[in-house]
Amino acid sequence: METPYPIPISPSKTRVGWIGIGVMGAAMATRLLAAGYSLTIYARSPSxxxxxxxxxxxxxxSPSELAHTCDVVFTMVGNPSDVRQNVLEKNGLLQGLNPGGVIVDTTSSHPALAREISAAARAKxxxxxxAPVSGGDIGARDGKLSIFGGGDAEVVKWxxxxxxxxxxxxxxxxxxxxQSCKIANQITLVGNMIGVSEGLVFAERAGLDVKQFVEAVRDGAGGSMAMELFGGRMVKRDFRPGGYAEYMVKDLAMCVDVVEEGEDVERIxxxxxxxxxxxxxxxxxANGDGKIGSQGIISVIQRLNGK
Incomplete structure (x- = not known):
């Protein structure tokens, strides 16, 4: 198939739009500005x-105005409902997107919604x-995110x-x-995060220096990217969000939803x-910690142990 534009993407020729400037979105948008791209943004709170x-x-x-002035528009918002509002509803991106334009949704959203948006875009x-991402705020800031691309292979390459x-x-x-890959990523990640949390709680109860524990195991079989990203923060009780804990609940809920919507036994x-x-x-x-970082999961394990 033909790529969206015959001219390759370049900072001097490609007009980029962005919606969603929270912790992750702002860092990612900043990376594109630093790479020399002209960037236009829409924000519900202009300040x-x-x-x-x-x-x-x-x-x-508005999103539609943004789309009309850009070749490629990225979204990094909170929930599937936000994606739907910004893309499909009145004054959304698809209302203003020019033929050949591309929407890139980096939100952790629902696979079925991604398919709906893809079909609506092709109809126009x-x-x-x-293209949801993994790597947290550090990965976003350093340009080291893992990006999971779904859609037309040639467009992703372009x-x-x-x-x-x-x-x-x-x-x-x-x-x-x-989106399915991101859900699988989250399933893998939370297992690791809970393991790190329980290892730290056990190490502390056993009288170990928890910082020394992390250093001792990080290069062994018990080490993981979850430990690299979050272990030190857990030790320091640094729960500033790279991604909100409530978003992890959203992601895991989609995992359950995707499993239940499977039509074939093999998909369940x-x-x-x-x-x-x-x-x-x-x-x-429920403890009121939905807006802290997901590494705060250690606080639940500590509460279960009377701390």
Missing amino acids: KALDLQSKGASLVN GCWAVD LSPLFEALGKVTYVGEAGCG AVLPGAALAMQLFSAMV
Whole structure:
């Protein structure tokens, strides 16, 4: 198939738009500005855009206006409902997107919604790619995110110069596959995070220096990227969010939803670890900790142990 534009992506020619300037989105948008791309943003709260504007970004009044002035528009918002509102509803991106335009959703969203958006985009002569990310705020800031690309393979390849400013993209399949890969990533991640949390709690109860424990095991079989990203923060009780705990509940809930919507027996999976993790992260939210970082899961394990 033909790529969206005959001209390759480049900072001098490609107009990039961005919606969603929270912890992750702002860091990712900053990476594109630093790479030389002209960036236009839409923000529901314009005051939150001041930092990016000071770095050269322009601000518009609606998603449809943003789409009309850009070749490629990224979204990094909170929930699938936010994705739907910004893309499909009145004054959304698809209302203003020019033929050949591309939407890149980096939100952790639902595979079925990604497929719906892709179909709606193609009906307009446009493209949509679901490209959720992993790596947290550190990965976003350092341009070392893992990006899971779902959609048309040629479009994902065409977008590679933009992805390279953010991290490393892996093409994982047709529309919706990027989101399914992210859900699988979250299932894997929470298992590791709970393991790190329980290891730290046990080490402390056993009288070990927990900092020394992390150093001792990080290069062995018990080490993991979860420990690298979150172990030190857990030890220091640094629960500043790279991703909110309540978003982890959202991601794990989608895992359950995807499993239940499977039409074939082969697609149905029993995921006891994910179910337990959802209970523990839901306990964080119930404790009033939904807005702290997901590494705060250790607080639930500590509460269970009387701390």
